[in-house]
Amino acid sequence: MTNFSKYSESLKNCVLITAGLSNIAPADCKTLEAYILDKTKQRVSETTLKRIYGFAYSKFNPSIFTLNTLSRYCDYEGWDDFCKKQEAESARQSNTTVDWDLLKTNAGKITSFTLQAIKNKTGIPYPQTIRRQFIDDHFAAFLQGSYTATVIAAPAGYGKTVALCHWVDEKIQQNSKDIVLFFSSSALMNVFLSGRDLNDWMLSLLGYSTEEDIVALLDVRQRKEGRFFLIVDGVDEHMFKNDQFQLVINQLFDIFSFYQSHEWFKLVLTMRSSTWMNYNHMIEMEQSPWFEGFFSQHNQLSNVPLFSVQEIRELCLKINPAIKSFIAVNVVENFNHPLYFQFYYKQHKKNFSLNDVDHVSVYELISNFVLNKVYMGQHSADKIYLIQAIIEQMDFESGVFEASKLDLINIIKQYNHAYLELLSIGFIREQNISRDFEYKTSIEFSNNHFFEFSISRYLLLKNDNLFNIELINAINRYFTGERKLSILKWSIIYAIKSGQQESFQLLSQTRLTTNEKSDLIIFLGDLLEKEFSALKDTETLVQYFKQDCSDELFDYLFGLEFINHDYAKTLHTLLKFELSDKKKILVYTALATISVLGLEMNKLDEYLKILRGFATVSYYEFSVDPLKCINAIFQYFKYGIIDKEFFKDITRFYFRPPLQLERSVSNDLIFLLAAHTLRLCNEPLKTLRFITVLERYYRPVTDTACVYNFFLKRIKTEEYLALGQIKKAMLLYFELDEAYSQAAEAFTPFMIASFNCIKIIVSFNNRQFSIADDTLEEWANLIINEMDYKLSRVYMFAFLLRNQHAVKHSSERVYKHINYMFLKMMSESGLRADIFLKQNSFIS
CATH class of the missing domain: 1.25.40 (Serine Threonine Protein Phosphatase 5, Tetratricopeptide repeat)
Structure with missing residues (x-):
């Protein structure tokens, strides 16, 4: 048994090769038991095999019976025969000239094994995954500096392992003199079960005895500028018992300390953010050659970014090249987390596309994850109880959304298996932020989605x-x-x-x-x-x-x-209810307004036909007829015709207004739509008169933070400018600007677009004789890139084109670009450019 530590790895590898297994998982031990029994007629139990391969803890080495059986399975006479032949092979290798190429060959075998094992376990098939730019940037900075080691740290599911695999794959294909020895932390289990030193184990993997000094082997003449990359994936504390993990970290840092004076040696570790936060104090960053990577100021816990929109597009096309269109950016960004993308893929393997993704999809994915990882399987009730206990320790009123581990230590000991499982799936994490004279380890949820889900369930339960x-x-x-x-x-x-x-x-x-x-x-x-x-x-x-x-x-x-x-x-969705006619008319009016803002004239025509289908009596409930508003806009946009019938109705309204108008959301919409439509006739006094009547009989225009007031002030500002009443216009604009400055995050996209329009118009009126080229270009970029509504863009392009002669030093280049974009949008919408270039106003 004295040779067990020396030849255990060789025997375990030999068993796997004989069984035809490239790697082994806990479930394979049952299969392996059957293979051994069938060939040797002797049984090595599944539990024993799990202990041997590190899936179960064992205080003792395998029995001589087990070793003999495994040796016979590998076609040896027994354990003694296996050891003798291994010694003979070692002696033969010791007489072979040891050089850099042999080292590279041996490391390559181990790295290939590790790569294949990881590739077989990826949530999305590895050939369909993509290279990540961040990993190239990370290694470029790491290798250009005088660093010996680096860390890639991120929460569970950020895709750091897959990204690293792509880098290693590419490194091997380059066929350079560099050596890559890549293995996962699960392989380290075997090291500690056998009681070996990590550095000795690494050397034996490469074919060297513990007596040989690797530094002597790797001389400059043989290396020829080659570098040795030791890459360990998944160095996380939840993988080991506490004392084991501390030993892992100590030995890795010992290896780093030993080789840090050799510029050819590079150590690369990947780990979860919580592990890095808990153990990086062991390294004096400013004094040692560690490269931390690009931790941003916004995220000190990770140097692995989430997917960019471009990466999401690339990944979608890799999975399904038939995809032709993509959904809106704001929806795609919900899938920037690689873990959520992986969940979605598993549910839509057969016909993968993000076209069906909506604002609910990410919540469905989280629900599915919680169901499978928390609510199902072993210790599910314990996990739920633990989650509730963690939340109980938080102080919502004070904004404390983490729990002290000390306060939960008794519960953690009682439900330790459930606690470790929650850590391992990345649902919760520990963070040690102790300082002088103060121990502080907090427990928090790994991301906002898990936290918010758990809080909601907690509040509902209570x-x-x-x-x-x-x-x-x-x-x-x-x-x-x-x-x-x-x-x-x-x-x-x-x-x-x-x-x-x-x-x-x-x-x-x-x-x-x-x-x-x-x-x-x-x-x-x-x-x-x-x-x-x-x-x-x-x-x-x-x-x-x-x-x-x-x-x-x-x-x-x-x-x-x-x-x-x-x-x-x-x-x-509202139309699926059994709505009253009034509510249906309001819904179709809103849908028609959306078509106006998108310059979708065919859709607008369809909604007009539906609105005309309602009985005339249905429109008697409205103080202003919404059908006539929409029809007036359609007639003007399509044919340049001013619908006099609508304007007669509005004239009657403000000369004989109803004595009482009920305040309601529906009335807000109708009156705002009417005010915008009135601007088609290019008579600011009519529009202002209508607004004055609304202020007197409906509601006063005071607080700009009110949406209704915001839009009316926006209209009044432009109408005062058209009348040359600059002082009144500026007073209103300052109120709008102040409201936006104080609560920009509260403005909806349509409100922001409307505010940007008036901002440009006011700036133009104040600076029309001294507008610099870069200012015009800035406005053009704002209109093109930040206004999501086609009508707003067309309106602003038309405004700048109508007024270009008022600018003494106008830029011909910028105006040519503006004119091109304007005509392009007109052509795409099937509308006449001359109608929009007339001196008039409309919805913006």
Whole structure:
């Protein structure tokens, strides 16, 4: 048995080769047991094999019976015969000239084995994965500097291992003098089970005895500028027992310390962010040749970026080359996390495409992950209890969203298996941020999605799983911003799944900014659409859609400020309810307005036909006829005709206004639409007169933060400029600018586009005789790149083109580009350029 430590690795490798296994997983031990029994007629149990290969802990070496059986399986007479032949082979190799090429060959075998094992386990088939630019940048900086070691640190699922595999693959294909020895930390299990030193084990893997000195072998003449890369993947504490992991770290740092004076030696480690944060104090970064990588100021926990939009596109095409179109950037960015992308791929292998992705998809992926990794399998109840215990230790009111490990130590000891599993799947992480005289190790959720999901479930559990005003008040009290929005979304998902959708009218009590409300509305539209598609499974939802949408929910989901293409899906979902004619007219009016902003004249024509199909009496409920507004815009855009019927109605309205006008979201939309439509006639006084009547009989235009007031002030500003009343215009513009400066994050995309339009117009009026080329170029870029609405872009291009002669030193080059973009958009929309170049105004 004295030779076990010396030849154990050789025997284990020989068994795998005989069994035809390139690598071994715990499930393979059962198969291996059957193979050995069939060939030798002697049984080595699955449990024993798991101990030998490091999948189970063992205090003792295998018995002589086990070693003899394994040796016979490999066609040796027994363990003694195996050891003698290994000694003879070692003696033969010792007489062989040891050189750099032999070292490279031996390392190559191990690296190829590791690569193949990792490639076989990737969530997306390895040939369909992509190279990552960050890894090339990382190694370029690492190798250009005088560094010996580097770390690639990121939370679980960031794709650091796959990215590293691509780099190693490419390195091998270059056929340079460099040597790459690449293995995963799971291989280190065997080292500690055998009681060996990591450095000795590494040398024996390469074919050297412990007595030989690798430094003597790697002389300059043989190396010829070659470098030796020792790469260890997944050096994470959850993989080992505490004392084992400390030994791993110590020995790796010993190797680093030993070789750091040799510039040919490079150590590369990958680990989770929590491991790096807990152990990087062992290295004095400023005094040692460690390259930390590109940790950003925004993310000190990871030097691995998430997918860029370009990388997502490249990966999609690699998986399915038939993809021809891509969804909006704001939706794609939900899939910038490699782990979520992997989940999505597993669910859509047969016909992969992101075209069906919406604002609900990422929540479905997280739910699927939690179901499979937390709610199912061993220790599931323990894991759920632990998650609740961690949240109990947080202080929402003070904004403390982490728990002290000391406060949870008894629970962790009691449910240690569940705790280690939550760590290993990356659901939670530990962070040691101790300082002088203070020990502090905190436990937190690994990412915001896991945290927000868990918080939502916790709040619901404490509220008897009811989606009611008490739940809304709790969310309002403790959370703000993106976190609050996400917790609300998780709660809404639960409400629909549990048949509590009747409570959605309570959403009006959620205290969200306008932009957050817009986000929630689009999410709710996607969610209801998906649930509606599966009505056969949800009887309560069938009944929900067989009634009129409540006034509270309808008003919550409605508003000019929300208008964009995603919002159109929410409006179509509303149409699945048994709506009253008034609500249907409002929905189709909003859909028509979206078509106007997108210059989609065919769609606009379709919605006009639908609106004309309603009985005339249905329009008597409106103070201003929305059909006439939409028709007036269509007639002008398509044919350049001013619809006099509409303007007669508006004239009658402001000379004989209703004595009382009910404040409502629907009236806000209709009056704003009418005010914008009035501008077609290019008579600012008419528009201002109409707004004055609204201020007197409907509601005063005061607080700019109010969406209705924002749009009316925006219109008034431009009309005052057209009349030459600069002082009045500037006072209003300053109010708009202040509102935007104080709460830009609350502005919806349509509000931002509208504000940018007036910003350029005001700036032009103030600087028309001294506009520099770069200013015009800046405006052109703003219009092209940051205005998502075609009508806003066309309007601003037309404004600049109409006024180019007012600029004394106008740039011909910039105006040529503006003219080109303007004519291109007109051609694509099938509209006449001369209509838009007339001196008039319209929706912007």
